[in-house]
Amino acid sequence: MAQVPQTFFDALAVRTWCGLALESLGRAREEIDAINVYPVADGDTGTNLYLTVESAVAAVEAVFAAYDVGKPTLADAARAMAHGALIGARGNSGTILAQLLRGMAQVLAAEGETAHTDGSGLRLALRQAADSARQAVAHPVEGTVLTVASAAADAAGGAAHDDCGAVARAAYEGACVALAETPGQLAVLRRAGVVDAGGRGLLAVLGALVETFTGEAAAPVVHQVSLAHARVEGGSPGDETLLTDVEDCTDAVAAGAPAFEVIYLLEAEDAAVARLRGRLDALGDSLVIVGGDGLWNVHVHVDDAGAAVEAGVEAGRPYRIRITHFGAGDVHTTGAERPPRERAQRAVVAVVPGEGLAGLYSEAGATTVLARPGEPPASGELVQAVRRAHAREVVLLPNDAELRHTAAAAAEQARTDGIRVALIPTRSAVQGIAALAVHEPDRRFDEDVVSMTSAAGATRYAEVAVAERQSWTMAGICQAGDVLGLIDGDVAVIGTDVTATAETVLDRMLSAGGELVTLVLGDEAPETIAERLEARVRESYLAVDTVVYRGGRQGALLLIGVE
Numbered sequence: 001m002a003q004v005p006q007t008f009f010d011a012l013a014v015r016t017w018c019g020l021a022l023e024s025l026g027r028a029r030e031e032i033d034a035i036n037v038y039p040v041a042d043g044d045t046g047t048n049l050y051l052t053v054e055s056a057v058a059a060v061e062a063v064f065a066a067y068d069v070g071k072p073t074l075a076d077a078a079r080a081m082a083h084g085a086l087i088g089a090r091g092n093s094g095t096i097l098a099q100l101l102r103g104m105a106q107v108l109a110a111e112g113e114t115a116h117t118d119g120s121g122l123r124l125a126l127r128q129a130a131d132s133a134r135q136a137v138a139h140p141v142e143g144t145v146l147t148v149a150s151a152a153a154d155a156a157g158g159a160a161h162d163d164c165g166a167v168a169r170a171a172y173e174g175a176c177v178a179l180a181e182t183p184g185q186l187a188v189l190r191r192a193g194v195v196d197a198g199g200r201g202l203l204a205v206l207g208a209l210v211e212t213f214t215g216e217a218a219a220p221v222v223h224q225v226s227l228a229h230a231r232v233e234g235g236s237p238g239d240e241t242l243l244t245d246v247e248d249c250t251d252a253v254a255a256g257a258p259a260f261e262v263i264y265l266l267e268a269e270d271a272a273v274a275r276l277r278g279r280l281d282a283l284g285d286s287l288v289i290v291g292g293d294g295l296w297n298v299h300v301h302v303d304d305a306g307a308a309v310e311a312g313v314e315a316g317r318p319y320r321i322r323i324t325h326f327g328a329g330d331v332h333t334t335g336a337e338r339p340p341r342e343r344a345q346r347a348v349v350a351v352v353p354g355e356g357l358a359g360l361y362s363e364a365g366a367t368t369v370l371a372r373p374g375e376p377p378a379s380g381e382l383v384q385a386v387r388r389a390h391a392r393e394v395v396l397l398p399n400d401a402e403l404r405h406t407a408a409a410a411a412e413q414a415r416t417d418g419i420r421v422a423l424i425p426t427r428s429a430v431q432g433i434a435a436l437a438v439h440e441p442d443r444r445f446d447e448d449v450v451s452m453t454s455a456a457g458a459t460r461y462a463e464v465a466v467a468e469r470q471s472w473t474m475a476g477i478c479q480a481g482d483v484l485g486l487i488d489g490d491v492a493v494i495g496t497d498v499t500a501t502a503e504t505v506l507d508r509m510l511s512a513g514g515e516l517v518t519l520v521l522g523d524e525a526p527e528t529i530a531e532r533l534e535a536r537v538r539e540s541y542l543a544v545d546t547v548v549y550r551g552g553r554q555g556a557l558l559l560i561g562v563e
Contacts, residue, residue, distance in 0.1 A: 005215035008164060009108060009117040009125075011077035013212055015064060018057045018081055020208035025050045028204045035194035038144070038186060039092060039286045040261070040301065045197035047384065048091035052098055053205070054378040055088020056081045074117065075109035086297050087265060087320075087375055092286050093198035095263070095299040096145055097205070099136045099290035103129035119159065119167040126153040126171055138277065138287035143185030145198030151178030152206060165213040172206045172218050179203055258284045258301040261324040262308040266296040268316025276315040283307055319355075319553070320370060346441040346448070347391035350432050351377060351399045351407075354554030357429050357520065364436050366397075372553075376403060382410035386419060393420045393445050395452060397435060401427040401489060422449040427489065428461035429551075430518050430561025459518075459563040460509055462487045463556040464502045483557075499529050502558055503536055509562045510541050517544060518561035520551040525558050 006013040025032075025046065032046030059080040063072045072080075082105035085098040107116050107125040116124055130153040134140050155174020159167045182196040183189040189196060207218035268276070273289060273296055280287050284302030291297050298318070302308045305323045312318035348366040352358045358368045367389040369377050386394050394414065398407035404425055411421040422445070426432045435452035443451075467482045473491035478484060485493030485505035492508060495501035506517070517537055519530055534546045551559065 005165065006212055009121060010074050011064075011072045013164075014074065014077040014081055014108075015060050017209055017212040018053065018060050020211050021205045022050070022053045022057050024204040024208045025053055025201060028200070032197050032201050032204075035192070035200065036197040037192045037194060038188050038196065044091060045093045045201060047380070048089075048094040049097055049198075049201040049204075051090045051378065051380040051384065052085050052088055052094035054380045056084040056101060058088075058376075058378055059084025075111070078105040078108040081105060083295075086291050086295065088378065088381075089290070089297045089299075090263070091261070092288060092299055093145060093201060095288045095290055095297055096133050096137065096198065097202065098297060099133040099288075100129040100149060100202070102290065102292070103132035106132070119162040119164050122164050122167045123153075123156045123159070126156045126167075129153070133290075136288055136290045138281050138289075139285070141186065143182040143189060144196050145202050147182065147185065148175050148178045148196065148199035148202050151175055152202070163213075165210070168206070168209040168213050169218070172203070172210050175199070175203050175206050176219075258286075259303050260305040260308075261286075261299070261301050262305050262321070263297070263299045263323075264309065264312055264318040264321040266291075266298050266312050266316050266318045267294055268296060268312075269294070272315040276311055279311040279314075280308060283311070320372065344389070344391040346393040346395070346445065347389035348395045348397065348436060348439060349382070349385045349389050350397040350436070351382070351403060352429055352432075353399070353556075354520075354522065354552035356550040356552035357554065358552075360549055361432070361436065364439075366436060371400070371403075372555075376400070376406070379406045379409040379413065382407060383413050386410065386414040386421065387417065391419070394422070395435075395439070395449060396421055396423045397426045397432040397456075398423070399426045399429045399432040401425075420445065424449065424453050424456055426456045428463070428559060428561070429554075430461050430520060430559050431456040431459045433518060433549075434459040434561065434563050455563070459561050460488060460512075460514075462492075462505050462509060462560040462562075464498060464505060464558040464560075465556045498526055498557055499532050502529060502533060502560070506533060506536065506560060506562075507540075509560065510537070510544065514541075514544055514562040516561075516563050517546045518559075518563075519546065519548045520554070520559035520561075521548065522551050522554045522557045522559075529558065 006016060029046035029050050032049065033043045036043050036045040060077055063076050063080040082102040085101045089095045089098040104125040107121065107128045110116060130149040133149055134146050137146060140146050152171040152175040156167045156171040159170035179195050179199045182199055183194065186196065210218040277289055280300045283304060284300050286301040288299045289296055298312060300308055309318060309321060350361050350366045351369045351371050352361055353371050358370050361368045367385050369381060369385045371377055386396065396407055396411055398404060407423055411423045414421050424435055426435060435456040438451050438455045440448055463486050465484050467478045467480055467484050469480050471478060473494065475491045475494050478494050483495045483498050483501040484491050485495065485501045487505060487509060493501050493504050495504065519533060521530055530548045537544050537546050
């Protein structure tokens with residue numbers, strides 16, 4: 001079914017484009033992963049691009065959902081797209097794509113007398129995207145996604161007509177030509193007989209742009225080289241060697257390659273980021289820092305991961321830190337040398353709201369996905385975590401009622417990989433703690449799931465938080481700044497003092513009985529609150545134990561569990 005074309009760039013066009021780009025990357029993901037040989041042959045470029053765009057889609061959809069009547073402006077949608085891609089960027093390719101989208105948003109969201117909604121505006125946006133992405137990379141290399149982006153912008157500038165459809169099609173066709181030429185620009189691609197994976201991903205995104213404005217799918221990519229029949233060039237005439245596995249070409253990249261990929265979001269000022277660029281450039285390679293306005297996404301390959309994180313701490317506040325080891329038994333080892341990694345029988349994957357809980361869950365053996373306030377993980381991120389757990393059976397704990405459908409979609413996708421996945425609908429991290437406490441990987445899967453589900457269901461949960469705005473609640477009208485006590489997801493108490501509100505909530509929960517109280521303190525919780533609540537339980541409720549954990553920056557001031 002043909003897509004109804006958009007005639008100019010508005011918020012709906014941004015939404016349509018993002019959705020089509022996600023679908024296109026979903027179809028091409030495995031193909032792109034398979035040709036990923038540069039800068040590291042880790043076979044995840046397609047997946048990283050998909051996760052990056054999935055985050056952009058979620059941000060745009062959230063902006064549309066915020067409007068009961070009407071729709072957001074182009075600036076609102078473009079900024080949401082760029083922000084979503086920035087916070088969700090994965091890997092080298094995803095980080096560069098985030099900057100490409102940010103560059104476009106800078107033009108589309110610009111204030112002025114002339115709105116950049118027509119073909120001329122799209123030309124400017126594509127040019128700004130290509131230039132800003134190139135500036136974000138410490139040492140740009142030709143034959144990569146940067147080359148393809150620049151070619152797309154050049155072609156868009158020479159489009160014969162001034163409507164968005166013509167400009168988008170010109171950009172796509174220019175990118176096609178540039179992509180086909182990448183093996184001649186980068187030796188590692190030529191040896192592998194493949195085009196650049198990041199450039200191929202960008203082509204999928206540009207193809208979605210064509211479909212957005214013409215209603216027709218872009219012409220399919222004509223591969224001059226195919227992974228399945230790739231040939232190594234450079235030998236004598238007629239002397240060609242057939243490649244059967246992309247790993248045959250990794251030695252050229254692996255020689256002297258850094259051991260770790262480090263990625264994190266960073267809150268910092270421009271001047272501090274400028275100094276950080278110098279520090280990280282001296283530590284490793286593949287350095288890309290994108291973003292602005294106080295929020296950045298940092299990506300680098302280094303041998304000393306700790307030093308890369310410490311440099312971020314000196315520059316500002318790094319968080320959502322992800323470190324991937326390129327060590328023995330990974331992409332830097334040829335297929336003949338790499339022993340297959342044995343799958344575990346069972347694993348637990350859990351979404352957690354703060355660093356402290358992430359540490360607690362990890363110590364208990366769980367694979368964790370960190371969810372920042374206002375930044376819920378997408379289904380693709382949960383699928384990646386399930387795959388990372390590398391087990392035949394996985395128990396998935398979403399720990400948030402709002403993540404039920406996302407987690408269900410992730411479980412369904414993971415099952416297509418042959419992984420047996422059980423989703424326990426935990427609605428709070430304290431229910432997840434209760435489930436994890438009774439987890440026994442040595443017993444039958446079904447029995448373990450039933451036991452964990454029962455423990456979670458027997459745990460009542462509550463949280464104490466501060467209201468951000470005036471609103472109607474089950475307990476009446478609250479004002480911005482009021483302290484809210486939520487029990488099982490509904491506001492039950494409205495107060496002015498954090499500790500007093502927490503005491504009231506705890507009393508209400510224990511009025512129905514209980515044997516164990518779990519308290520998870522956020523960074524902003526009062527210093528004495530744990531001591532006060534422990535004393536209240538000790539003095540007022542016989543035979544009830546209390547355990548206290550530090551959750552870090554978890555959004556809520558306090559999480560309470562009673563079981």
